[in-house]
Every structure is written in C-alpha cells, then in structure tokens.
Amino acid sequence: MEERPAPSHDRKYGVLEISTVVLLSLTAVVTAWCGFEASKWGGEMSIAFSQASSARVQAASAESTAQAARQYDLTIYTEWVLAEREGQDDLVEFIEARFTPEFAAAFDAWNDEGRVANGPFVMDEYVPPGEEEAAELNVRADEKFEEALRNNQRGDDYSLLTVLFALVLFFAALSQNQRAHWRRTVFLTLSGALAIAGIAVLITFPIKI
Template sequence: MTESVSKRDRWRGSRELVTVIILSVTAVLTAWCGFQASKWSGEMSIAFSQASSARVQAADASSEARDARQWDLTIWVQWVLADADGDTTLRNYVEERFTPELRTAFDAWQADGRADTGPFAEKSYVPEGSAHAAALNHRADQRFDVALQMNHRADNYSILTVLFALVLFLTAMSQRELNDRLRDVLLLTAIAGTVVGAVLLITFPVDL
C-alpha cells in the first residue's frame, strides 16, 4: 500500500514537471507557427500583387499587338489593291512600309506560293508585342501558382497554431481539480498532440 502511494506521489510530482514542459514548449511552438503563418501570408500577398501587375502589363502588351496587327492589315489591304490594279510603283511603295513582322510573313507567304489565306496565316507572323504579352501572361500564371502555394503553407501553419492552442487548453485543464485518471488522460492527450504537431512542423518549409 505504501509503495503504491509512493508511486502516485512520484507521478504527481512528475506530472507537474511534464505539465510545465508541455506548456513552455507549446507556447514557443504556437508563437513560431503564428510567426510563420504571418510570413507566408506576406509572401502570398506579394506574389498575388506581382501576378496582378504582370497581368495588367500583359493586357497592355496584347493591346499593342492588336494595334500592330491592325496597322499591318491596313498596309496589306493597300498592297492587295495595288497588286490587283497592276500598279507596280504603288505596290513597291507599300512594300517598303511593311513592318519587319509583316515583311517576314510576306516573304514566307511568297515562298509558299502565295496561298489564298495571305501572310497573316503564316506561323512566322507574330505582331509586335505578342511575344512580350505571352511572356507576361506566363509570369502572371507562375506568380499566381506561387501565391496559392504560399497560401497553402500559411494555412498549414495556422492549423498547427490551432492544434497547439488545443494542447495548451488540454494541459491547463489537466491542472484543474479533477479525477486523477481524467487529468492523466488530458495530459497524455496534450503530450500526443504536441508530438504530432512537432513532427508535422519539422516537415513544413521555413521563411525567415
């Protein structure tokens, strides 16, 4: 009987120490998770802002490409009319005013036997600004994907913050005037939550 009482007394003393350790460690881990969630949220905001900026710039570049295509079409119509009238002088005059992009496509069109579709159907025809617009759209997509990834990381840290907050609650409850067995269950559950949370935390990326 005396030995059983002595074991209970030792466990109670150990339980107090374990409780202090769990509270201390969990408090630090909770603060760290909150810090990381904030950092990743900031990275997410920056990435979303960069994606938005790239999208706006891509829209401007696309507008530039449309204007360039419209100009090429206008010049091309004049060339077609001059060619139909057999006006070599006017046709040559118009050709001299082809943009480099139209000139490249025009040469390819002639090499292909002057297909009915015209030079604008040639793969070599790329209006000025098209490549820039495509590059900016690609960058916008990349930054948007990065932002979603950052958001996921911030959410993971937020979930761990909730888990550690629950651990703190269970640990605090284990200190209440409750049945010894219930107190042990609460403390052991808190310990298990701390271990699980710590293991998950190790696998998460860190932003400093």
C-alpha cells in the same frame, strides 16, 4: 470528497508537474512559431498576388501593342492588294517599302511558298511586336497566381496547427486542476499526444524566414 495525494505519491505528482511545465513551455514556443510562419506566408501570398496582377497589366499592354501593329499591317496590306489588282507597280513597290519588319518577313515567306496560304498573316513568320512578350507575361501571371494560392494554403496550414496547439495548452492546463492522479495523467497524456502529432505535422511544412 477526494483525498489529497498521500506523501508516497509526491514523487509522481512532481514528475507530472515537471512534465506539464515542459509541455506548456514547448507548446507556447511552437504556437508562436506557427503564428510567425502563418504571417510570413500570408505576406508571400500578398506579394505573389501583386506580382500576378502586375504581370496581367503588362500582358494587356503588350497585347494592345500587338493588336495595334496587326491593325497597321492589315491596313497597309489591304492597300497593297488593291494596288496589285489594279496593276499599279510603282504604288506596290512604294507600299512594300513601308511594310514593318515583322510583316515583311511573313510576306517574303508567303511569296516564297507561291502564295498558297491565305495571306501573310497566317504564316508562322508573322509575329507582331508585343505578341511573344504578352504570352510570356501571361504565363508568368499564371505561375504567380498559382504560387499565391500555394502560399495561402501554407499560411492556412500553420493557422490550423495553431488551433491544434491551443488544444494542447487547454488540456495541459486542465490537467493541473485535477486532484486525482489518474485524471491528471489522462489529460496530460492526451495533451502530449496532440503535441507530438502537431509537431510531427509541423516538421513537414516549408519554412519561410
């Protein structure tokens, strides 16, 4: 059976007691902070995913608008081709007056180039309404999705640190149950080393208030 510490060791045990209390208190605060940050980044992840989903829906709506506009222009252009082939000049003018502004710009550019391209639809000037908006919304959706993944990883990083600091608390508490000075010192030193490592990693993480 191990003997109780001699009076000459009281001062050493007092230092260990104070060190343990300080370590436990600091670790408790840091652990709570990690839990708070993990929760905040989890919320940011949900918001970013929601924004990405909303942008996808809006992009789909804009793409539908562009597709409908393209279909209209294709239908009226088909009528124009038939009227021109049959030499119906009045009908050609009537149809041209009903071109959409987007298609009219492409049609004029196609005429100016001598109609060498395979129709107005391949011209750079042809941009149906909704096409550019859809492209911008898809880019925004991709950016928000990537942001959500980053926020999710940040939340996971804070959660992992919470586990690390739980180990710090475990070893610090375990050291208090040791009567032998050297065993208590070993457990407390291990706990302190883990705490220092965890805090060193913690200060590199982004903060969300």
